[in-house]
Structure formats: structure tokens, C-alpha cells
Amino acid sequence: MTDQELQKIVETVSLESFSKPFRHRARFNSRLRTTGGRYLLASHDIEINPRPLVVHGMEELIAIIKHELCHYHLHLEGKGYRHMDADFKNLLRQVGGTRYCKDTGARRIVKTRYDYKCMNCGLVYQRKRRIDTRKYACGACRGRLKLVGNTRLV
Incomplete structure (x- = not known):
């Protein structure tokens, strides 16, 4: 139209x-x-x-x-x-007008989740934002962290 x-x-x-x-x-x-x-x-x-x-x-x-x-x-x-x-x-x-518009699905926010794994103890951390793995360490054993994946959530 x-x-x-x-x-x-x-x-x-x-x-x-x-x-x-x-x-x-x-x-x-x-x-x-x-x-x-x-x-x-x-x-x-x-x-x-x-x-x-x-x-x-x-x-x-x-x-x-x-x-x-x-x-x-x-x-x-x-x-x-x-x-x-x-x-x-x-x-x-x-x-006969509408007070509220029906949902069109356009408001969905796409978020990314980053998964980090400790190289020493294997603990997995999930974060919304990327972190500097040279600056941060595992909270349990102080081991090095490695980015193992990122996923987009709707």
C-alpha cells in the first residue's frame, strides 16, 4: 500500500x-x-x-x-x-478505535551471549558483553579464560 x-x-x-x-x-x-x-x-x-x-x-x-x-x-x-x-x-x-496496537513482533531485542571457559577448572561463564581475557581470570581458581562461543538470543 x-x-x-x-x-x-x-x-x-x-x-x-x-x-x-x-x-x-x-x-x-x-x-x-x-x-x-x-x-x-x-x-x-x-x-x-x-x-x-x-x-x-x-x-x-x-x-x-x-x-x-x-x-x-x-x-x-x-x-x-x-x-x-x-x-x-x-x-x-x-x-470504535483501538486503545493499544496489537503486537507485531518488531520490539524483540536481539542479544548476544558470550561463553567463557576456564582453561584450568572448566568452569563456564556466560556474559552479555565481551570481556578482555588478558585482564580477567577465573573467580574460582584464578585460571585463564577462553572464549568458547557466542550465541544470538531473540
């Missing part, structure tokens, strides 16, 4: 659900990771994460658009547009 198609969908949802036009810009922003979309206060534009569309489909995308349009219309009217405001909660409930 292109930004132009998204723009048309946002304009249609705004007219159908809010009976008000959307007069600013809507676009995809693939750098969004922890949110489904965001409303930009300064420019009044809306940015949407494309991942929920791919993972969950059009219904989830429409719910996210309704959420962002609640921010948009309430802010322009000078009412409470923030998540904690009663105006926002009531309007979101009326239009």
Missing part, C-alpha cells in the same frame, strides 16, 4: 466515523517500532506504522487510524486530545 492510498483511507475514515474532513497529510513511517501510529502536534500530520497492516490486516489498520484521528480532531477543536483525557477516551469508544 502506498502513502497516497493511505491518505485516501484516512480521509474516508475521517468523514465516515467523525463526519469531519482530514485536511493534513497521512503517511507510513516504517521506523516506528513500539507504536501503531502517531499524531504530530506541530504539523497535524499522522504517521502510521506499516507493520500492523502486514501482520494483522486492514481491520487493525483502520482501528489505528481511528485512534490517531481522535487525537487529530480533538486537538484541532481545543479539547482533551491526550490518552488520559476523558474527551479522548469517550470519542475513541464512540468511533
Whole structure:
């Protein structure tokens, strides 16, 4: 889906659900990771994460658009547009928008684990960060450490 198609969908949802036009810009922003979309206060534009569309489909995308349009219309009217405001909660409930975006799996942090083995007693140490084996020794027997492997954890 292109930004132009998204723009048309946002304009249609705004007219159908809010009976008000959307007069600013809507676009995809693939750098969004922890949110489904965001409303930009300064420019009044809306940015949407494309991942929920791919993972969950059009219904989830429409719910996210309704959420962002609640921010948009309430802010322009000078009412409470923030998540904690009663105006926002009531309007979101009326239009059937989603409060939270479904998980898209994009938040997973890839970690690396380093395994060090003592050359003397065989004790294995697991560390998140690399260590200087010339500087550090085994805590049990003071033997030399050797890097035996590193694994990537998801």
C-alpha cells in the first residue's frame, strides 16, 4: 500500500466515523517500532506504522487510524486530545478505535551471549558483553579464560 492510498483511507475514515474532513497529510513511517501510529502536534500530520497492516490486516489498520484521528480532531477543536483525557477516551469508544496496537513482533531485542571457559577448572561463564581475557581470570581458581562461543538470543 502506498502513502497516497493511505491518505485516501484516512480521509474516508475521517468523514465516515467523525463526519469531519482530514485536511493534513497521512503517511507510513516504517521506523516506528513500539507504536501503531502517531499524531504530530506541530504539523497535524499522522504517521502510521506499516507493520500492523502486514501482520494483522486492514481491520487493525483502520482501528489505528481511528485512534490517531481522535487525537487529530480533538486537538484541532481545543479539547482533551491526550490518552488520559476523558474527551479522548469517550470519542475513541464512540468511533470504535483501538486503545493499544496489537503486537507485531518488531520490539524483540536481539542479544548476544558470550561463553567463557576456564582453561584450568572448566568452569563456564556466560556474559552479555565481551570481556578482555588478558585482564580477567577465573573467580574460582584464578585460571585463564577462553572464549568458547557466542550465541544470538531473540
